[in-house]
Every structure is written in structure tokens, then in C-alpha cells.
Amino acid sequence: MNQSLIVRGAPQEYECRVGAWDDLEEHLNRRKLKRVMILHGQASWAAAKSYFPTLVNIDAQFVDYGGACTDEKTVELKQLFEQEGLEGIIAVGGGKIADLGKAVANQCNTPILILPTLAATCAAYTPLSVIYKTDGSMDRYDVFAQSNALVLIEPKVILDSPIELMIAGIGDTVAKWYEADAMISQLAVQPIEIQVSAFAAKKCRDVLLADSQEALVAMKQKKINQAFLNVVETNILLGGMVGGFGDDYGRTAGAHSIHDALTILPESHHQLHGNKVAYGVFVQLVIENKWSEIEQLIPFYHSLDLPISLKEMNMNLSEDDYQCVAERAAESHETIHYMKEKITPEIVKTAMIELETAMSDK
Numbered sequence: 001m002n003q004s005l006i007v008r009g010a011p012q013e014y015e016c017r018v019g020a021w022d023d024l025e026e027h028l029n030r031r032k033l034k035r036v037m038i039l040h041g042q043a044s045w046a047a048a049k050s051y052f053p054t055l056v057n058i059d060a061q062f063v064d065y066g067g068a069c070t071d072e073k074t075v076e077l078k079q080l081f082e083q084e085g086l087e088g089i090i091a092v093g094g095g096k097i098a099d100l101g102k103a104v105a106n107q108c109n110t111p112i113l114i115l116p117t118l119a120a121t122c123a124a125y126t127p128l129s130v131i132y133k134t135d136g137s138m139d140r141y142d143v144f145a146q147s148n149a150l151v152l153i154e155p156k157v158i159l160d161s162p163i164e165l166m167i168a169g170i171g172d173t174v175a176k177w178y179e180a181d182a183m184i185s186q187l188a189v190q191p192i193e194i195q196v197s198a199f200a201a202k203k204c205r206d207v208l209l210a211d212s213q214e215a216l217v218a219m220k221q222k223k224i225n226q227a228f229l230n231v232v233e234t235n236i237l238l239g240g241m242v243g244g245f246g247d248d249y250g251r252t253a254g255a256h257s258i259h260d261a262l263t264i265l266p267e268s269h270h271q272l273h274g275n276k277v278a279y280g281v282f283v284q285l286v287i288e289n290k291w292s293e294i295e296q297l298i299p300f301y302h303s304l305d306l307p308i309s310l311k312e313m314n315m316n317l318s319e320d321d322y323q324c325v326a327e328r329a330a331e332s333h334e335t336i337h338y339m340k341e342k343i344t345p346e347i348v349k350t351a352m353i354e355l356e357t358a359m360s361d362k
Contacts, residue, residue, distance in 0.1 A: 088110055
């Protein structure tokens with residue numbers, strides 16, 4: 001493997017505590033930001049606005065992000081930012097809002113402050129954006145030279161978030177170990193930054209397998225417990241550290257390539273990102289011939305209603321669908337090629353079909 005290894009370890013500042021959002025204006029003042037764009041969605045904003053502080057001496061322009069992170073939306077918001085003479089961007093919401101905010105901030109060379117309303121991805125932590133095409137299919141990852149200026153996590157907001165999105169975040173973050181290990185295990189010598197990435201990836205898996213059930217109990221009872229805090233920070237902070245320190249060695253391998261390929265099918269668009277990644281983990285493990293690992297994970301997946309097959313996502317693929325997805329997953333630029341196995345569309349297709357057959361009675 002000949003991959004990039006640049007450490008982008010953390011945001012400039014990060015805080016996770018009850019009441020963290022209350023200090024937003026102080027953080028803006030410290031950064032001398034007086035005119036800001038506040039990027040938000042609809043459902044997430046409805047849930048979060050009661051926690052959002054009143055900004056007394058800040059000129060804030062609230063903007064609905066429009067539902068997608070695309071090049072077209074980035075250009076539109078860049079123009080608005082410049083026309084209004086704004087000085088910073090605050091992204092309040094989930095992963096796509098964070099990614100769009102980062103993309104616009106990069107274009108405008110301005111600080112991005114992120115207040116996540118979900119623990120469904122590590123998007124709030126990482127200096128990169130997943131860019132989608134207007135048809136909903138994934139286009140590419142853009143990695144930025146500037147770290148996020150600030151991440152403020154209010155656990156009460158995430159406690160009130162949809163439980164299925166937390167579960168999807170768990171699925172996405174469990175994948176950190178399996179994808180990082182597929183790459184890091186190939187290295188004869190592991191530099192210190194790679195060792196940090198591997199530690200974070202292993203910690204992701206260990207914490208989630210141990211604490212996910214109790215964290216979901218906290219969400220159902222609307223009462224914060226330590227397991228809930230552990231899972232929130234695992235999905236956001238630890239998940240972000242894996243790629244932050246490992247760069248290409250700690251980002252994505254087979255599971256995310258399967259996710260990306262599934263996005264070409266319209267029926268996949270209603271499936272949550274983390275659910276598709278969780279399924280992709282199983283496809284990757286089939287390619288690696290790690291059936292024993294799949295067997296160990298099945299009870300965990302079942303306990304969270306994470307999908308172990310396409311059938312469990314209500315996706316019935318035709319022969320042509322399997323072929324198209326396999327070809328997309330095996331495109332030359334895809335990270336599935338970071339695995340040690342030689343990857344071809346036929347290998348991907350065979351693995352998907354074998355998995356479907358094996359999981360039919362699980």
C-alpha cells in the first residue's frame with residue numbers, strides 16, 4: 001500500500017458536557033466572530049432550538065441547508081456568505097449539515113463551528129466532507145487543510161435524537177475497527193500515529209460492544225448514564241481519531257466501498273448511512289473469509305436491529321443490480337482496494353450473494 005499519512009488529529013477545540021452550548025457566544029467572541037451563518041436542517045433544528053442559546057451581540061443569519069451536501073449547494077451558500085459579509089459558520093445538525101458547513105467554510109476560508117444534534121457519524125470531528133451528486137449518489141470525499149474550529153456537544157440534545165440514528169452511528173463506528181485493521185494489519189512497521197489510530201479503532205469496537213445496549217436504555221428512559229456518554233463520544237471523538245491519526249490507513253476500506261456502491265440504487269436512499277456500512281462490514285468479512293467474526297457479531301447486530309443482509313434492508317437485488325453494485329464497489333479509486341485481497345467486481349458480487357445465502361436462516 002502507498003497511502004497518505006498526514007495527522008489531522010482533532011478539532012482546534014472540543015467539549016462534551018451538559019450546558020456546552022450555553023457558552024457559544026463566548027467562543028464566538030474569543031474568535032472575534034460577530035457575523036455568522038447558522039446552518040441547520042428542519043427536523044434537527046426543531047429538536048435542538050430549545051437548547052440553542054440566545055446570541056446577544058452576534059449578528060446571526062439562519063439558513064436551512066436544503067437537505068443535501070452537494071457542489072451546487074456549496075456554491076450557493078458560498079455566494080450568500082460573501083454577499084452578506086459573514087465571518088464564520090455554525091453548523092447545527094447531523095452529518096450532512098456538518099459536511100456542508102465544512103465544505104462552504106473551506107471555500108470561504110472561514111472558521112467552522114459544529115454543534116452536532118446526532119451521534120450518527122464522526123462528521124462533527126473530522127476535517128472532511130462527503131460530497132453527493134444531485135441524484136443522491138455519493139460522489140467523493142474532500143479532505144481539508146484546516147481543522148474544525150470548535151465542536152460543542154450537548155448530551156441532552158443527542159439524548160432526544162431518534163434512537164435509530166444512534167444505532168446507525170454505532171453501526172458506522174463499529175466499522176472503524178474492521179476497516180482500519182484490514183489496512184493496518186498489512187504494515188510490517190507501524191509508526192506511532194498509526195498505533196494511535198489502531199488503538200482508537202479497537203477502542204471503538206470494544207466500547208460499542210460493551211455499552212451500546214445500556215446507552216439505548218438511557219435514550220428510551222431519557223436519562224443520561226455513563227454508557228450513553230461513552231457511546232456518544234465513541235461515535236464522534238474516537239471515530240474521528242481513527243482517521244485523524246491514521247489518515248488513509250484509518251479511514252475506509254471495504255465496508256464503505258460497499259456503502260458507496262449501494263447508493264447507486266434508488267431503493268437504498270431511505271436506508272441510513274450507518275446501516276449500509278454495517279452491512280458492508282459483513283461483505284468485507286466474507287471477502288476476508290472471516291466467517292467466525294461474522295458469527296460473533298450477529299448477536300450484537302440483532303440486539304440493535306442492524307442489518308446482516310440486504311433482505312433485512314428490504315432490498316431485493318436483481319442479477320443486474322448485483323453486477324452494477326459490484327462494479328461500482330470495485331472501481332479503481334475505491335478504498336476497497338486497500339484490502340490485502342485482490343478485488344474484482346466478481347469477487348464483490350460473489351461475496352454479497354454468499355452473505356445473503358448464509359444469513360437467510362440467521
